[in-house]
Amino acid sequence: MNNFIQKGRTITATLAAAVTSGQLVLLGNGKLPAVASGTYAANAEGEYNTGGVYALPSATNGTAVVGDKAYWDSTNNVVTITAQNNDPIGHFAAPKAAADSTANVRLWL
Known part of the structure; x- marks a missing residue:
């Protein structure tokens, strides 16, 4: 499959507000629930988990x-x-x- 990128459980995003590791955020207009993998400053790229408990x-x-x-x-x-x-x-x-x-x-x- 030539077009596969990733499994998609972790998404890279840049948020306008600072977040702490483990904080739930709602990504985009679709309000995709995701949990921050680390602590990130405002406007810094970060990793967000979209699956799991x-x-x-x-x-x-x-x-x-x-x-x-x-x-x-x-x-x-x-x-x-x-x-x-x-x-x-x-x-x-x-x-x-x-x-x-x-x-x-x-x-x-």
Whole structure:
């Protein structure tokens, strides 16, 4: 296959804001969920993982079971179970209790 570039789980991108390693970002107008592989300054090229399960900061309300949809609240920078005004990022990969401040999320591929 002459046109194959890469598997596509890691994407190189330049973001306007600085990010820290492990931070979830939404890439482009399509709001592709990705996790920063390292810490990058604003306007610096970086590597972002678009697949896998990650422990992410979570809203401390609402419960979820494995397979429930996970959304990103960009205002508070947390995973939530609330779809309204939030972006879908994947599915919960482990149960989440209401008081949990982190949640395991499998990103959309």
